[in-house]
Amino acid sequence: MSRTLAKVAYSAEEKQLASFAKAMGHPVRIQILKLLNAQACCYTGDLTDNIPLAQSTISQHLKVLKDAGLIQGEIMPPKVKYCLNQDNWPVAQRLFSELFGLASAGDSPKACRDSEGL
Numbered sequence: 001m002s003r004t005l006a007k008v009a010y011s012a013e014e015k016q017l018a019s020f021a022k023a024m025g026h027p028v029r030i031q032i033l034k035l036l037n038a039q040a041c042c043y044t045g046d047l048t049d050n051i052p053l054a055q056s057t058i059s060q061h062l063k064v065l066k067d068a069g070l071i072q073g074e075i076m077p078p079k080v081k082y083c084l085n086q087d088n089w090p091v092a093q094r095l096f097s098e099l100f101g102l103a104s105a106g107d108s109p110k111a112c113r114d115s116e117g118l
Helices: 012-023 027-038 044-050 055-067 088-099
Strands: 071-076 079-084
Touching: 012 055, 012 088, 027 044, 027 055, 027 071, 027 079, 044 055, 044 079, 055 071
Parallel strands: none
Antiparallel strands: 071 079
């Protein structure tokens, strides 16, 4: 069987980490997460006050973060209140810490050798 036809199995945590990483793949989304992490909640208008983009653009970024489970929103007409997802945020922190080896502080990255072992 060729390598390209081999089925690769991914753990649930690997899939979740990839989903979180993909959702965090834009600087605006990182800014949103930083703002929400710094306070208990935030309304859409507060975000547009802090991030100089159109509300529709911010709303699209919020949707991506919400779909990934990193944030949650509560409709409080005429506004929407956003906060970090209290169930998934600690999971994201743990998964990224494990990925980067922060759980075992002091470890340095492993060196990569070329194919000739140089």
